[in-house]
Amino acid sequence: MVWTPRTLADALNNIADLDIEYNKSSLIIKMNDYGDLPLTVLFTSQQIIIETYICPANTIRDTAEFNVFLLRNQKVLPLSSVGITRVK
Structure with a gap:
C-alpha cells in the first residue's frame, strides 16, 4: 500500500482523541x-517524515548524559535527527 496524507488520515480517524488536518x-x-x-x-x-517535540530543553537535568543517549540511539533509529528549536 502507498500511504498518502488522505489514506493515513483515514486510517488514523479510527483512533479516538486525535485531531487531523491534511492537505496534498x-x-x-x-x-x-x-x-x-x-x-x-x-x-x-520516497519517504514519510514525522516531526515532533521531545521535551523543553530546560527540563533535561543532565544535558551531557542526554546527548550521549541520543548519539547511542542514533544507531537504532538511523534516519532520526534531534535538534533544539524555539517554541512560542
Whole structure:
C-alpha cells in the first residue's frame, strides 16, 4: 500500500482523541491524550517524515548524559535527527 496524507488520515480517524488536518503533501496531527502534542507528517515521493517535540530543553537535568543517549540511539533509529528549536 502507498500511504498518502488522505489514506493515513483515514486510517488514523479510527483512533479516538486525535485531531487531523491534511492537505496534498502533509498532515498535522494533534494528540489530545498527550497534552495536545503536535505531529507534523510530511510525505515525499520516497519517504514519510514525522516531526515532533521531545521535551523543553530546560527540563533535561543532565544535558551531557542526554546527548550521549541520543548519539547511542542514533544507531537504532538511523534516519532520526534531534535538534533544539524555539517554541512560542
